[in-house]
Structures are given as structure tokens and as C-alpha cells.
Amino acid sequence: MSDPSAGSPPRRRLAPADRRDELLDRALDLVAEHGAASVTMQAVAREAGVARPRVYDFFADRAALLDALLVREESRALSDVMTVAPRVLAGTDLGDSVTTALEAFLRLVLDRPTTWRMLLSPTEGLPAEVGIRIERGREKIAGVVEASIRAVLGTRIAGLDTEVVALAVIAAGEAAARLVLNAPSEFPPARLTGFTRALFSVLTLEPVPNGRR
Structure with a gap:
């Protein structure tokens, strides 16, 4: 699935610590709905409404994201x-x-x-x-x-x-x-x-x- 399109509503700007917490919150949402196996960099980006590279700004890979969560x-x-x-x-x-x-x-x-x-x-x-x-x-x-x-x-x-x-x-x-x-x-x-x-x-x-x- 592609990253959020350029036509999507602009996301509010967050301080880095707040953005990291939001990404973890969205990962937790995915765990609640589909289990931990559903947590991927792409899925978290989609849930947070950001481009996938933005998730990599905070977490090196899926394992690092899950570990932080x-x-x-x-x-x-x-x-x-x-x-x-x-x-x-x-x-x-x-x-x-x-x-x-x-x-x-x-x-x-x-x-x-x-x-x-x-x-x-x-x-x-x-x-x-x-x-x-x-x-x-x-x-x-x-x-x-x-x-x-x-x-x-x-x-x-x-x-x-x-x-x-x-x-x-x-x-x-x-x-x-x-x-x-x-x-x-x-x-x-x-x-x-x-x-x-x-x-x-x-x-x-x-x-x-x-x-x-």
C-alpha cells in the first residue's frame, strides 16, 4: 500500500517526543485490533497519516518499533x-x-x-x-x-x-x-x-x- 497521498489533509506539527509517542499509540491500536504481528512500519505510517520514512526517523526497523512499544x-x-x-x-x-x-x-x-x-x-x-x-x-x-x-x-x-x-x-x-x-x-x-x-x-x-x- 502506498504512503499517504499529497492530497491528504495536512497533519498537525508535533514535537519529536510527541510524534514518537503518537506513533507508538498507533502501533498499540494495531495490536488491539489485529495483534502484534500486524505492526509494520507501513501500517503504523498509515494509521498515523504520515509518510513511511517519517516512522524510520524514530525507529530503525520493525523490531525497534515493537521493542520501544x-x-x-x-x-x-x-x-x-x-x-x-x-x-x-x-x-x-x-x-x-x-x-x-x-x-x-x-x-x-x-x-x-x-x-x-x-x-x-x-x-x-x-x-x-x-x-x-x-x-x-x-x-x-x-x-x-x-x-x-x-x-x-x-x-x-x-x-x-x-x-x-x-x-x-x-x-x-x-x-x-x-x-x-x-x-x-x-x-x-x-x-x-x-x-x-x-x-x-x-x-x-x-x-x-x-x-x-
Whole structure:
């Protein structure tokens, strides 16, 4: 497909930083509509209403464009999780803490559905470096969750293996997020958190006396 024609309405002039953000916004729009595989230099130029060489002014190639988009969206997602995780895990009851954390996480997912769809998507068909970026983003988020569980719950519940709990919470959270994103009417957040609360209601864990492990 050709670049925008000379007869198109003139685009407003933007500062370089604003233009770069706009190109990333249009790339995110493409991810939302057609998946990450649809993000090409030509497609972003078309969505932004600029000539393709203008996209190359900011990004060396498709891999660099996708990497920059992931850096931005990963940063936003990580900031959200870091804000929520320590607060929602503050309770002494593991079931309540995990259920509240899942509920808060699914709200974050629904607030930024395209970001999380991209971070949780398969990496096939993407440049190798982009797949690595996605995996690293997941690892960073997992690290925040594990640190929060260790710091908040590890000293309050006797015999709690915080590493295993963190891995289970992360795996369950990712699975729940995919269900909410892909089948929202069948799997609303309330159904998933209700299941989590019911599951933990049959488990008992002994609190740590005086807050000691």
C-alpha cells in the first residue's frame, strides 16, 4: 500500500517526543485490533497519516518499533503492579490476600487490555528480540509479586513457601487474565475471584506467633 497521498489533509506539527509517542499509540491500536504481528512500519505510517520514512526517523526497523512499544507498555504495567501488589497483600489471611490481589490484578488488566494482551501473548511470529523483551517483562512483574508475598505474608503465616506461592499466584493470574481478555462474558472477574475464595476456604494455615517465622 502506498504512503499517504499529497492530497491528504495536512497533519498537525508535533514535537519529536510527541510524534514518537503518537506513533507508538498507533502501533498499540494495531495490536488491539489485529495483534502484534500486524505492526509494520507501513501500517503504523498509515494509521498515523504520515509518510513511511517519517516512522524510520524514530525507529530503525520493525523490531525497534515493537521493542520501544513493549518498553513503554511494560513500564506502565510494572508501575501498576508495584502500586497494587504490596497494598492488596497486606492481610494476614492467605486466601483473602490472594483473592484480593487477583481482583486488583484483573482490574489492572481490564484498565489496559491491549497492554496486557501484548505482554501475555505468544511470541511466535515476532522478532526474537521482541520475544525476549516480553519474557523479561513477565519476569520483572513476577519478581514484584514474589517480593511482595515474601515481605508481607512470609512473616505472618507459618511454613509458607513464598517462592512456590508466588509461582502459583503468577501462573493463576496469567491464566485468569487470558480468560478475562479472551472470553469476558463467560469468565468475568467475579467468577474467577469467587472460585479463588471458595478454593482457599477449604485450606487452613497456621499464623506465625508474634509475627516470627
